Amino acid sequence: MIAELPVVSLNFVLITPTELWALRYPSTNSLFVLERPAGEMFRGAGSAMRAQSNDLAAGASVVVASERLDDDPRWRELDAGELIRVGQDRVVHRSSVAP
Numbered sequence: 001m002i003a004e005l006p007v008v009s010l011n012f013v014l015i016t017p018t019e020l021w022a023l024r025y026p027s028t029n030s031l032f033v034l035e036r037p038a039g040e041m042f043r044g045a046g047s048a049m050r051a052q053s054n055d056l057a058a059g060a061s062v063v064v065a066s067e068r069l070d071d072d073p074r075w076r077e078l079d080a081g082e083l084i085r086v087g088q089d090r091v092v093h094r095s096s097v098a099p
Contacts, residue, residue, distance in 0.1 A: 027080035
C-alpha cells in the first residue's frame with residue numbers, strides 16, 4: 001500500500017542534544033552535507049543564503065543544507081534514500097533506508 005502513495009519530497013534534518021539525523025527521499029529535492037575539520041571558520045556564501053560562524057573553527061563540524069552554501073568542493077549531495085547520523089564525535093554514518 002505504501003508503494004502506491006506519491007511522495008514529492010521527504011527531506012528532513014533532526015537534531016537532538018547528542019545527534020544529528022538527515023534524510024533525503026526521494027531524489028526530487030537536494031540535500032547536501034559538508035564535513036569540516038577543526039581549525040576552519042565556516043563562512044558560507046551561496047546563491048541565496050549567507051552564513052558565518054566563528055565558533056565552528058574550534059572543532060570539527062558537520063553542516064547539512066538544502067543547497068551548497070559556498071564553493072567548497074567537499075560539499076556532497078546525499079543519495080536518494082540516504083540517511084546520515086552524526087554523533088558527538090562528528091563522524092558521519094551513512095545508510096540507505098529506501099530504494
